[in-house]
Amino acid sequence: MAKLVRRQHVVSQFYLKGFANEANQLRRVVLPGDKSHIVSSSDASVIRDFYTVTLPDGSQSDIFERTFSEIEKPAADALRSVREGEWSLRDEPRAALSLWIALQHLRGEDVRSSQTQFKATLIRLTVGVSGKAALREIIEKAEARTISDEELEWEWQDLTKPGGPTLMPEINGHLKVLMSLHNGMSRYLYDAHWTVFRFTRRALVTSDRPVAMTVAPDYPPEHGVGIFTADAFLVPLSRRAAVMIQPRDRTPDANAPDFEIAGTAMVARSINQEIVRHASRSIYHHPDDSPLEGLYLPQPGRRDPNADIGSGLIKEEGLFAGLSKEQLKAFSPPSPSANDSKGMTIKDLPWPIPGRIKPER
Template sequence: MSTDPGKQKLKRHHHTVPRLLLRRFADGKRIMRVPLDGSGPKPIGIGDATVRSHFYSMQDATGRRDDTIENLLADLEDQAARVITKIIAERVWPLPIADRAVLGEWVAAQYARIPAVRQANNEIADQLLKMEIAIGGKAEVRRRMEAQGDGPVSDEEVDAAWAELTDFSSYYVELPVNDHLLTMGQAMATAYKAVMARSWKVCRFERKTLLLPDHPVTLVRDEDEPEWSGVGLANAAAIMVPIDRQAAIIMTASGGPDGMFPASTAVANELNRRFAWNSRIELFHHPDDNPLAGIELPPVRSVEAEFSQTAEDFIRPEGFTETA
């Protein structure tokens, strides 16, 4: 039976937390999964953890998928795995500049590739479209209908569409996957510059162990920032990333040299508390470890973007005017 040598089988199962991290928190094949919905911890295979179907697959106009992005992420993961092995097994630190650049790119990818970013982008796109409809009124609905159709539409058709489109809770807008992947690439470039500018500290533990959140890059809010402001790579007081069950990298303010972060039981507990609260639906740890002792788990996080006002606040059938 002959096969087409130019046609390769697609990778359907994509890990949103890279395998290299999962392996460092596993006993070889299994890792302990702790859901945040209260259903109880359970050991699972590494191959089954944080898997989503075609999460990083590009699509062409016909809907055909390709593995370009997934392959690039896998290649970066292989490079980062060698650097992390140097840090953990060979105890190399500070890193040579080339290795530091590889790990910086990998950290940037972990920040940009997570499901939370995609969900936040969808939530923003959903709200923006609904805002346009609410503010534009029936005239905006008519414009959209005529742009998508072959000609003028009746008032009755516009009224029916307006009633349907302003029932905002009945539908949800999602961006095309290619838009997400393009945004991911742009976010990686921005994140890389931010993490490379910081001072890196490695924190190693001899007895204490760490947990692995389903969103590995954890930001620490600067206490001097106002409560209403968000926290991002640029204004975070620190960026924390677990790289092994007994090691984490803590990126502090820019300007200082890379070095060591003092390890203690209190530091391990604080890292684990912050890692736990950065999780969205689940977290992981080595089956023999108990890094959650004394830590209250967060609820499942179902919303990423918060809006002070929503589309419902701006519904105007006649459209928005300066006197409205």
């Protein structure tokens, strides 16, 4: 059966045109900013088969890409009206943009990688708390052979390193998260307070993560920022307009109408810095603009601040080694009720671990 190969946009093509010239060209700046080139809006932010799923019969489907296009069509019309000066939005275009902004946030590489990082961290902690002897037992039982101390040490070091084992990103898991969160996030955005900033001379940038979730400067970075903990969602709409969406409970007046504000040089710089800071690998802007001067450009693929979480729980002898049966009872979970599920233990760890990328020995 032939493999389906499709060029799929991780950032909507209709959106990127708002930052392009008349020839639909953008300048792509590769983080950390020492390389850039001209790219067409149709080629920017394209990843092959990023949303292509394998069905139970083994065939491949681009159903999600086609579903996304149904959200993009009304959003493109709504975005065009905002770019052309309409404000505030009526219910229908507001709903269309809310659906698209939620989709654009959830469809990206960063959401997929965060799911992979969470799974890797869970594996790391499960193995680290259980100890080397338990890991040996799992491997030897699954492979029906005796492993050497050297091989056990190699497996242990890889599985318990900061961030956990390297795993292949999982398409199906990512799309399940997208489907479970999309409607709730879009309703949350629809009910929020919207402020559009318009600029006549200053230019804005966008990135491969065009929806930036912002928080107060004193927010602890190790806590992570989620949909319902962000103080605002910042989205550049074109090189001359951006929208800030604030949950009603984060605004001084929960009943205030949407605002339209003439942007200043300082506001443009602040928006650009926030978008650049949230970028994953690429920044996009109009070829005639130079909006990155004086901005801090981060390194690509920045290290997860939670990669070392739980390091104190990882022990070769196992976290609970040496405790008596009576002492262990204090750490045992209560008897599960009918609607409770058992927590993961090393006995639940499939071996070999699906999607694991082993380093060379």
